[in-house]
Amino acid sequence: MTTFRRAALLAAALIVAAQAVAHHSFAMFDRNKEVTIKGTVKAFNYTNPHSWLDIIVTDDKGATKEWSFEMEGPSSLMRSGIKPGSLKPGEKITVKAWPLRDGRPAGAAINITKEDGTVLDPRKGLRPPTT
Amino acid sequence: MAGSRFVSLSTSTLASGALIATLASVQPALAQAPSKASSQSSPQGDTWASIMKLPDWGGIWEVTFGGGPRGARPEAPALTPAYEAKLKEYQDAQKRGEIQDTPAANCVPNGMPAIMTQPYPMEILFTPGKVTIMIEAYSQWRQIFTDGRKHPEDPDLTFNGHSIGHWEGDTLVVDTVSLREGIYDRTGAIHSDKAHVTERIRKINADTIEDQIVVEDPVTLTKPWHVTKRYKKLKDPSLRIDHWACEEDNRAVFKDGSTDIVLPTESRYKDPSKPDEEQKK
Numbered sequence: 001m002t003t004f005r006r007a008a009l010l011a012a013a014l015i016v017a018a019q020a021v022a023h024h025s026f027a028m029f030d031r032n033k034e035v036t037i038k039g040t041v042k043a044f045n046y047t048n049p050h051s052w053l054d055i056i057v058t059d060d061k062g063a064t065k066e067w068s069f070e071m072e073g074p075s076s077l078m079r080s081g082i083k084p085g086s087l088k089p090g091e092k093i094t095v096k097a098w099p100l101r102d103g104r105p106a107g108a109a110i111n112i113t114k115e116d117g118t119v120l121d122p123r124k125g126l127r128p129p130t131t
Numbered sequence: 132m133a134g135s136r137f138v139s140l141s142t143s144t145l146a147s148g149a150l151i152a153t154l155a156s157v158q159p160a161l162a163q164a165p166s167k168a169s170s171q172s173s174p175q176g177d178t179w180a181s182i183m184k185l186p187d188w189g190g191i192w193e194v195t196f197g198g199g200p201r202g203a204r205p206e207a208p209a210l211t212p213a214y215e216a217k218l219k220e221y222q223d224a225q226k227r228g229e230i231q232d233t234p235a236a237n238c239v240p241n242g243m244p245a246i247m248t249q250p251y252p253m254e255i256l257f258t259p260g261k262v263t264i265m266i267e268a269y270s271q272w273r274q275i276f277t278d279g280r281k282h283p284e285d286p287d288l289t290f291n292g293h294s295i296g297h298w299e300g301d302t303l304v305v306d307t308v309s310l311r312e313g314i315y316d317r318t319g320a321i322h323s324d325k326a327h328v329t330e331r332i333r334k335i336n337a338d339t340i341e342d343q344i345v346v347e348d349p350v351t352l353t354k355p356w357h358v359t360k361r362y363k364k365l366k367d368p369s370l371r372i373d374h375w376a377c378e379e380d381n382r383a384v385f386k387d388g389s390t391d392i393v394l395p396t397e398s399r400y401k402d403p404s405k406p407d408e409e410q411k412k
Contacts (some may be wrong), residue, residue, distance in 0.1 A: 024236035024383040024390045027228065034137060048375040049238070054395060066396045068382070075252055075267060075373055101228075106394055 016032075023049040029098040029108045037067050038094045044087040048073040051122075053087060053109060055095065069097050069109040071122045079125025086120060087112065158337065165252035173243045175298035176277040177260050186334050188255045191370045192362035194248055208320045208346070208356040226228045229389065233314055238377035240411040242290035242313035244328050244344050247360055253338075254372050262296060262303060272374040275305050280310050288324050305330040315356065323350035338364040378403055 039055035051071040058064050071077060087093065093113050097107030112120040172288040174182050210218060225231045235241050241249065249268035260278030265271075275296040282293050286309035296305040307328040315322050326348040335341045339361055345358045380403060384391050393400045401407075 006398060023377075024385070025232045027225065028390065028392055045380045047380040048373075049377050050383075051379060066394075068394050068396075070382075070392070073251075073375070076368070079370075081369065093404075100392065104392075104394060105396075106392060120382070 014066050026108070027101070028100055030101045031098045033099055034066075034096055035101065035107060035112065036094060036096050038092070039067060041089050041091045041093060043089060044084070046077070046084040049075055053095070053112070054078050055093065057105075065105055067095070068106040069095050070107070071109045076125050077122055080120070081124065082120050084124060087114075091115065092102045124128055140322075148370055154181050161206070174260075174277055174279050176257060176262070179259060182257045182259065185257060185298065188334060188340065190254075191365045192253045192255070192282075192340055193365055193371065194250055194253075195361045195363050206357050207318060207350070208315050208322075209353045210320055210351055211353055213319065214351040218318070218320050225319075229321070230386050232390040233319075234385060235314075236383045236390045237267075238269070238381055239303070240271055240290045243292050243307055244346060244358075245314045245316055246273075246291060247273055247342060247344065248316055251375070252365060252370060252372055253362060265372045267372050269377055275303070277303075282306075292328070301333055303330075305332065316358065321351065322346060322348045325350050335361075382398040 037055070037057060039057040042054040042056050043052075045052045045054075050073055053069040053071060055067050055069070057067055068082050071082075072080070077083075094113040095107075096110040096112075098110065099107040109122055111122070114120070135397065175183070176185060221231050233239075233241075240246065246266055249266065251266065251268040253267065254265045256265065257313075260276060262275040262277060264273040265277070266273070271291060273291045273294060275294040275298050277298065279297075280295060282295060286293055288309050288311045290311055290313065292307040292310040294305050294307040296303050298304070305328075307330070309327075310322070310324055310328070311327050312324050313322060314320070326346055329345045329347075331343040333341055342360045342362070344354070344358045344360065346358075382393050382395075382400075384393050395402075404407075
């Protein structure tokens with residue numbers, strides 16, 4: 001790991017911590033683990049204190065399971081370039097997230113990749129707030 | 132349960148003697164407040180004409196991460212042994228991986244002084260006799276009366292308290308009492324309803340407002356707690372203070388000191404937009 005990458009990760013972790021403590025503890029998410037989940041958008045709730053992205057995941061046998069991802073609230077997402085219409089129901093996406101520690105199908109979104117390859121970073125608008 | 136510190140926080144038994152000491156120390160400060168404006172016929176900021184002479188605090192502001200001057204670490208509150216023990220219990224539980232939290236997870240506002248540390252937009256409005264701070268987090272506002280009034284007797288204790296202020300040149304000096312018990316900051320330490328907050332708020336350059344906060348609390352502190360917060364001007368002209376309706380789809384549930392996430396697929400999930408009878412079983 002390069003020094004730059006290490007510094008960037010540390011900065012990102014601090015920002016996540018700062019934002020999360022604003023409303024609730026981040027301890028239910030396992031930040032030492034990342035999951036990548038592919039699915040179809042069911043709902044994108046653009047709400048405070050956190051936005052929620054609910055997606056339907058279909059396995060090889062056709063069984064479905066709903067996953068939910070916590071994201072920043074509207075003012076932070078707006079600054080990250082993620083608008084209410086950025087994720088539409090029916091859209092196929094891939095979500096990278098820190099999962100819940102207890103194994104239930106939910107996590108805190110790290111980023112979202114759309115079908116055309118566009119990557120949405122919900123924390124982009126947090127660093128730094130003046131630009 | 133380890134995290135029940137917010138449930139058993141009655142301070143009345145701890146400090147009736149200290150309360151008298153606080154009230155005695157607050158009163159002289161209040162008496163001094165209007166004297167700075169004695170050379171004028173009315174306090175600065177009491178009329179539109181006098182507001183025109185105040186510094187321009189227009190724009191949308193947001194606290195800087197870490198706050199305070201660059202590199203400076205905020206001072207930790209000097210807690211009394213009883214409150215130090217409560218904080219240690221809370222932080223030890225966090226270290227064990229328990230999800231410790233505050234009632235803010237259930238949408239209860241943070242209150243003063245913690246509300247001034249929230250990483251969300253803020254706007255400051257001047258009208259005759261009053262400075263209003265609009266805070267997006269939890270859709271809060273603070274009213275700071277600059278018309279020379281005093282704090283009320285037998286006040287209703289509120290999250291943001293009762294604030295009176297006066298201008299000393301370009302600095303707004305604010306005195307806040309009548310707070311409910313709440314949190315100081317992100318340390319996890321708590322203040323009592325006897326907390327007395329003094330602030331000196333000043334624009335230090337075109338893009339920065341600074342708030343020097345001093346908290347005195349005879350119940351929880353052994354000496355005043357000093358913390359300086361800085362707020363940067365946000366450049367995006369489309370930004371405004373948005374409505375923060377915390378209850379809209381809050382999936383965090385805080386109970387007995389611990390926070391859990393409730394998922395829409397679970398039977399205990401309640402859709403806040405639907406009446407109870409329509410909630411799925």
